[in-house]
Amino acid sequence: MLELKNIHFSIKDSDRKHHILNGISTKFKPGELVVITGPNGSGKSTFAEIIMGLKKPSQGQIILNGEDISSKNITERANLGISYAFQQPIAFKGVTVRDLLQIAKPKNRDFEELEIVGLAKTEYLDREVNKTLSGGELKRIEIATILAKDSQIMIFDEPEAGIDIWSFDNLIQVFKKLRSKNKDKIIIIISHQKPIMDIADRVLLLKKGKL
């Protein structure tokens, strides 16, 4: 169980304070696939980044399986079972697809996650995760990494962004399988896409920093 209690987040722009999240409280139960949607700038990515520890809320608590993890850093949260697929995948110099998949899953030998997202192992495994790859390829590698990590809580931030229609259909199947096979996992997907909302157990609308 993942619980967010009264989460606030704001940023300062010169003298003005912008409230991005205004007292978010919600719970996610094992076995759920929840879609978070809402207009641009409503705080969806911030919401996900706060769960992962990439951003610190100005107020509020995050409770994972009864433990307050609000003060835990990114690594500690990752090792407690939270993973996050970035909306804009990170390009590296010197880090290969194989490296990323093995960091996510140290005993990874068959790298089946690449095939699941429609990328041929022979072609991609030893390529650097850099800007010579297209946005769609980087996105699929990002998703494969999260599949390899196989955490209790998987958060996907706009997984459809930059992905072609064929791959998008494939992605829907990946999420369906992920949910049906893993009754103990919590899958949170930030998305605007109806086909993704259609497979969700719940859809939460985030607007002006409130659910």
Place this chain on the structure above:
Amino acid sequence: MMDLDEIEKDLLKQVADISGIPAGAYNFRVNGKSIGRKSTVNIDVKPKTTKSGIDVFIKANTKKDVVHIPVILSKSGHKETVYNDFYIGDNSEVTIVAGCGIYNCGVQNSIHDGVHVFHVGKNCKVKYIEKHYGTGPSQGKILNPTTKLHLDESSYVELELEQIAGVDSTNRLTQATLQKDAKIEIIEKLLTHGRQTAKSNIKVILNGKNSTANIVSRSVARDISKQDFKLHIVGKTTCRGHSECDAIIMDKAKVIATPSLDAKSLNAELIHEAAIGKIAGAEINKLMTLGLTSTEAEAQIINGFLK
């Protein structure tokens, strides 16, 4: 194994990746003396008679042979300039593994200046690997390699030049002249830390029609170390040249990268790229979301970058 102590064996392992007598021809130089030398049917290794160093003669049509010529300095204060010349016959395919390891525990500088000249025949395929490594508690581990190459028609040379760690000062000079249809790839990797300084000056002259050069320099500068790179390509005819200088800068280090292109023909296609920057916080964060600590993430990125 030749008579080496544990430190010398470790240096040998680091720079030449060998822990015993290698297959093929070799010359092992320790503290200014050859402690082992072997020629083979196709490769003749001879000491020079007028100055310090060796001549390596590789017969034409030699295929898939290897020559190891590592140098070890474990005596503090030892200073040497060594001249090694390679004469590679037409149609040969060889790998040459050089490299120098210095251990310094004294108060004096230990210096190895290695001058390597390659005369590469027609249609050859040559791989040259040179690793430099320093260790020991004292400063003054200095390596100044000079590598000059003359590539005859349709020959191909790949250079892997690597400074692993621990070298306090280096001044590297690499020069190549290419004839018709010849191709060279130079991959330089360099790590400096502490107060170390590194200078690298690479110059390639594309003399022959359809000759090509690809130079990739990757470096990491940590602490208060300083690096200065000059990559220069001259295109005299229809040719293609590309140079890329990529550096990760950390702490209070300083890096200067100066790529330059000199096109002397309308048909010379020359490109250079240079980028210096710190490790992006987003890269560290991404690896932390996969379970690495920030220190592990930084090490992963640096090791991968120099791999």
